[in-house]
Amino acid sequence: MDQSPSTCQNCGARLAPGSKFCEQCGAPAGQPTPPPPQYSTPAQPPSYQAPSPQPVIPPSPPQAYVPPQPYSPPPRRSGVNTCLIIALVLLFLCLCLAVLGFILFRVAGSVIEEKFNEISQTIEVPFVTAQPTIELPDPSDVFPQQPSGTEPFFDDFTDTSTGWEVGDDGSASWGYENNAYFITIEEAQSLYWVLPPIDFAANHVEFDVYAAEDYTANTFGSYGAICYYVDSNNFHFVEVDASTQAVYVGKYENGDLVTLSSPEWITASNLKPGSGDLNHIQVSCLGEAITLYINDQLEVEIIDEAVPLEGTVGIFAATYDGVPAGGFKVFFDNFSAWSPQQ
Numbered sequence: 643m644d645q646s647p648s649t650c651q652n653c654g655a656r657l658a659p660g661s662k663f664c665e666q667c668g669a670p671a672g673q674p675t676p677p678p679p680q681y682s683t684p685a686q687p688p689s690y691q692a693p694s695p696q697p698v699i700p701p702s703p704p705q706a707y708v709p710p711q712p713y714s715p716p717p718r719r720s721g722v723n724t725c726l727i728i729a730l731v732l733l734f735l736c737l738c739l740a741v742l743g744f745i746l747f748r749v750a751g752s753v754i755e756e757k758f759n760e761i762s763q764t765i766e767v768p769f770v771t772a773q774p775t776i777e778l779p780d781p782s783d784v785f786p787q788q789p790s791g792t793e794p795f796f797d798d799f800t801d802t803s804t805g806w807e808v809g810d811d812g813s814a815s816w817g818y819e820n821n822a823y824f825i826t827i828e829e830a831q832s833l834y835w836v837l838p839p840i841d842f843a844a845n846h847v848e849f850d851v852y853a854a855e856d857y858t859a860n861t862f863g864s865y866g867a868i869c870y871y872v873d874s875n876n877f878h879f880v881e882v883d884a885s886t887q888a889v890y891v892g893k894y895e896n897g898d899l900v901t902l903s904s905p906e907w908i909t910a911s912n913l914k915p916g917s918g919d920l921n922h923i924q925v926s927c928l929g930e931a932i933t934l935y936i937n938d939q940l941e942v943e944i945i946d947e948a949v950p951l952e953g954t955v956g957i958f959a960a961t962y963d964g965v966p967a968g969g970f971k972v973f974f975d976n977f978s979a980w981s982p983q984q
Contacts (some may be wrong), residue, residue: 697795794980795840799823803837814969823977826961827863828969835868835958844979845869847955848924848935853884853939854971859965863961863970864890869927872954878902878946880925887913891932891944902932912939925955928982955979 649656652669663670708752797804801823808817813829816836825834838844847867847933864883871877875897881890889910913936914921924935930949934942 664904670944676875678792686852692717696787760868789852794978795839795844796976796978797823798976799974807836819971821956822973822975824971824973825865825957826969826971827959828965830961830963830965833958835956837868837871837954837956838977838979840954840979842981843952844955844981845927845953846925846982847957847977847979848922849883849957849977850920850922850975851957852918852920852973854918854973862965863959863972865957865974867923867925868956868958869932870950871956872950872953876950877953877956878927878932878949880923880932880942881960882910882913882921882923882936883907884913884915886918887911887915889913889934889936889942891942891949893946895948902946903942910936910941912936912941926982927953929957 648659650664650667650669653664653667655664655666657664698948700913736937764935798821799806799818802818806818806823809815813832814825814834816828816834817823823836825836827834846867849867852864853854853863854863862885866879866881866889868877870893875894878893879891881892883889886907887910888907889903890901890907892899892901894900922935922937924933924938926933930945930947932942932944932946933940957974957977959970961970
C-alpha cells in the first residue's frame, strides 16, 4: 500500500495521489527538501592603521674645526703717561723751592751775621758755659737715718720704768735686763713679740740686737721687726736668721701666713753670725715698700700692694726645733721708732 504523503514536506502543498514530486516546489514527495547549508561568516581580522609617514630630517653636518686664535697682548697706549708728567712737574717745583729756600737762608744768614758783628763791636756780651749739676740722693731720703715727722720714740733700756711689757707665761719670758730688753723662749716652734709703749702709728723701727746663744753651733731661732701691726692676726714682719745669714719677709693676713720675699730666704751677707755679735737692724714700711737695712747696708726691699692704711711697729723672737736648756734668748738695745715724712 502506497504510503505517499498527502502534503509536501517541503512547502506543505497538497500532493496528488501517486505523485512523486510536488507540483508547487518540485520537491520529491516523501522527502523534505534539505535546508541549504549555513555558512558562518569568518571573523574579520583586526583593522591595522598604518602610521602616517613622517618627513625624514637629515642630520646636521659637523661643524668645521676652528683653531684657537694666538694670544696677542693689548696694544700699549701711545703717548706719555699723565701721572708721570704730573709727578715730574711736582718734583721740579720742589727742587725749585728747595733751591730758593737755600738761597734765601744764605742771604738771611749773611745779613744776620753782619748785624751780629756790628752789635758785638759795640756791646761786649759775656759767654758762659753752663755745667750740668748732678745731685746724688741723700741716703736719708732713701732710708731715713734721722727721725722726722712724728716725735721719735727712743729707749736704751737703762730706765726700767719706760713702760715696756714684762712677763713670764712658763714657755717664755720678757722684760728688762742688763740695760737691754730681752725675750727668752723655751718652747720650740714659738713666736713672741712685744710692741713699744708709744701712742702713735709708727712705720720705721731700728735697734741693736744679738743672740745670747752660740749661733755657730746650732740653729735655735731668729729675731726681727714687725710693722703694719693692726692686731695679732694682721701684721707684716722681717725675720733675721743670723746663723744662716738669711732674711725672710712675710705677713699674717687674717691669721694666715703669706710669704712676700722671693726666694723665701734671701741671703744677707752683712749679718754677723757669731755668738754675741751685735747687728744693727733698720726696717721701714713706707707705703707699699718694706725696706731692710743691716749694719747700715741695704739688704732687702719688698713691694706689697695690699698693706693697711696704718699700723705700728714691734720686735720679736722665734724658735725652731732643738731649743737648748734655758731657752733661746735675744737682747734688744737702742730701740727707736717714728713715722718719717712721706
